[in-house]
Amino acid sequence: MGITRYRWRRILNGFFLSTSVIATLLGLAVLFSILTTVLTHGIPALTPDLFTKMTPPPGNSGGLLNAIVGSLIITGIGIAVGAPIGVLAGTFLAEFGRGKWLTDATRFISDVLLSAPSILIGLFVFTVAVKPVQHFSAWAGALTLAIIAIPVILRTTDDMLRLVPNDLREAGAALGAPQWKIVVKISYRSVRAGIVTGILLALARISGETAPLLFTALNNQFWSSNVNAPMANLPVVIFQFAMSPYDDWQRLAWAGALLTTAAILGLSVLARILLFSPKERPQ
């Protein structure tokens, strides 16, 4: 009786532990499959034309130049607007607002926004920035991406600043430094890598956002550098081309997918390296 119970426990243990290993292998297999798919479809489509020609009409060959540039402009404005707001708001939470209800409420709301469906943020910007002016615009797209980026940056800035030991701040205060100097020259400086990591992660997050751009920046088949008008961008072009029946378009979609994935995974890995390099760790 004792033996059988012992064996039963061993079998149960073996079963669950091997299931856990299988689950992990499954996860790794999916990542592997996604990466190989993107590489095998994307690499043959990487031609010089990709970076020199505009998106073509159906059935023609072309490139993604306008979409690539458009994406750079929209994400660039998005992060340029989102990063300062995120960093400053995070600064308030960690440096000035300790113990206030406003701080707790903002932290909570920001965390909820972090997981909020991005499509709803797109709908929001549509109702406030597209519908009133009656046209889609790159501005609206950038604003959407900024709203998506802010909670990511706020969260990392807040977390990082709270790791700064109070002794450092007090040392600054003892020398007679005003508060803004303590924050900028002491707190920011000691967690610089962490804050940059947050911005890079936010950049990675917004680079692949598609749904909210569908009804803000829309798309544009031609070259456009007018931020007050619809502008081509990679995610929306990928979506449109991938769902189309045309071979040329599908090839371009895979090329775009490869570019986007490479950029995003590159940013994510870079952010991790930056955060975990021992020299830059706070404390």
Next chain:
Amino acid sequence: MTALDTTNGTLSQGFRTQQIADRAFRGLTFLCAVIVLLTLGAILVALAWGSLPAFRAFHFDFFTRSVWNPVTVQFGAVAAIYGTLTTSAIAILIGVPVSFGIALFLSELAPLWLRRPIGTAIELLAAVPSIIYGMWGLFVFAPFFARHYQPWMSAHLGPIPVIGQLFQGPPLGIGIFTAGLILAIMIVPFISSVIRDVFQTVPAVMRESAYSIGCSTWEVVWNILLPYTRTSIIGAIMLGLGRALGETMAVTFVIGNAHKISASLFTPGATISSTIANEFTEAVGDVYYSSLIALGLTLFIVTMTVLTLAKLMLLRLELRLRG
């Protein structure tokens, strides 16, 4: 002596400048925090405002009818809500055990040198954009699933009474079940990384005392770690559910986009987010637009409730992690 003159000396002037700079900097950070604080409310108000025409046209019927007909301008949210809930339920049913397995492997089983690389690989799954999941799902996973697994599932699960209906139908590859599977993959990295963090907050002494009385690894997990971390794990699952409910592009690619409710999970359907993504730019007329925004409002209220509950459940964990 002039330097100490308090009325108009250089020292006091420098001091004044610093005081103003201080106030300006603090005010600026305060303003940014308030902007963040107000964003969520602004989203709610804008969506509610935008859905007014739809509610004026359909009243509460919007939530009880499954018709979705742009031609006759009749809209009801039931089919989309059904699709959202079903796909998310499938994602949770499949994603949670897998996430749990991965967290268990990373925190209890894997040798130390393997934890970082595998943990990073799983987290990279979270970085892959939604649209890439969609393309992979449509062009790789759906055909694979239709060829190798769907016929088998129809043949073996189909004849079972009651639940068999769910698995009948042509092996199209795309449909509600596939969308649920892709969602499961997408939420796994989020849930597993939270569970892993939670497991690491369990004091080593509890684990060691259980091992010392002869518990197996599984018994330690089941009898010590799980009861100790229950609330946080439910929070993690809710966080995953929040993600699954609102996920858009991946679902739009593989769900098939049909506004109907059928007994089988293998048939095409639609979710709230896929409907909005597909139809928004093509919508004509105020009521059509407004109905899509009303769908968005519904999604907003559901996900915000789920996410708020998740955050509340994870609060204790955060306090412990942040110290």
